[in-house]
Each structure stands twice: as structure tokens, then as C-alpha cells.
Amino acid sequence: MKSSWNHIRPELRKIALALLPLAAVTLAMFALLSVTGVSRGSVAFLIPVVVAAIRWGFVAAIAASIGGVLASIFFFYAPVYDFQISRPKQIIDVAVYIFVALIVSRLATQLSAARVRAEGEVLRQALTDSVSHELRTPLASILGSASVLASAPPVAGDTRLAGLVQGVEP
Secondary structure (H helix, E strand, O other): OHHHHHHHHHHHHHHHHHHHHHHHHHHHHHHHHHHHOOOOOHHHHHHHHHHHHHHHOHHHHHHHHHHHHHHHHHHHOOOOOOOOOOOHHHHHHHHHHHHHHHHHHHHHHHHHHHHHHHHHHHHHHHHHHHHHHHHHHHHHHHHHHHHHHHHOHHHHHOHHHHHHHHHHOO
């Protein structure tokens, strides 16, 4: 039981964080609706979906999508300030919004994953370059010492030592 809770808790935290930009957009749209009487604006609710997908992943983006649909229905579809949908056109609008929100959240999640992979590749290359650079100096010293040893008369006279030195030289 404790193990499954430890797995679910981070996702709940991400969902809660995803609802913060949704709340900000909802407040902005409510203010815009109150001041200007705008009757369309549900597309603005895609902003928190994209933010959630990029920052916190697909599950948080789905939560932002659901919240965006609910806020859009509540503020922009007649009867206003109700969760009722009264016209077939509104059902189509909501279905298109859900479809677009799902696609956008999936693409944003894939973009985020690609960015992480690219950063990992950059780090891997930097590590490889660093290790390669750090090994060059000791290897150059070993090869230089081997060439000096190969030309030394006592080593050249002993076939066993000469074979070892030649094994080190390229």
C-alpha cells in the first residue's frame, strides 16, 4: 500500500501544479469576459495544457485538458456559469477542444522527451571528450617510454623484454 502511494503522490503533485496555470488562465478569461463581453475564448485554455505537458508530463496535461474543458463550458457556453451544454455545435466544439488538447499534450510531451534525450547525448559526448583528453597524456607518456626502452641495449638484447616493449608500441 505504501509503495503504490509513493508512486501516485508525485503524479498528484504534478496534477496540482498543472492546475495553477489553468487557474491563472481561467481568472484572465473571466476578467476578459467581464470587461469586454468576449463570448469565445476556449482556445486560451490550451496554454495550460501545453505548459503542463512540457513541464510535468502527459498525465498533468490530461488533467489540464479536463480542467480547460470544464472551465470553457462553465464560462463560454450558454447557459453561462453552468456545466450544461445546450446546443449540438457546443458538443462539437468541446470534442474538437479535447482532441486538440490531447494531440497538443502528446506532442509537447514528445518534444520534452526529445529535449532530454538531446541533452543526454550532449552530456555523453562531453564525458567522452573529457575522458579521451584525460587519457591522452598518460598514453603519450607510456608510448614515449616504450620507444625509449625499445632502443635501450639491455632491453634490445633480452628477447622477452623486447617482446613486451614491442607489444606496447603501436
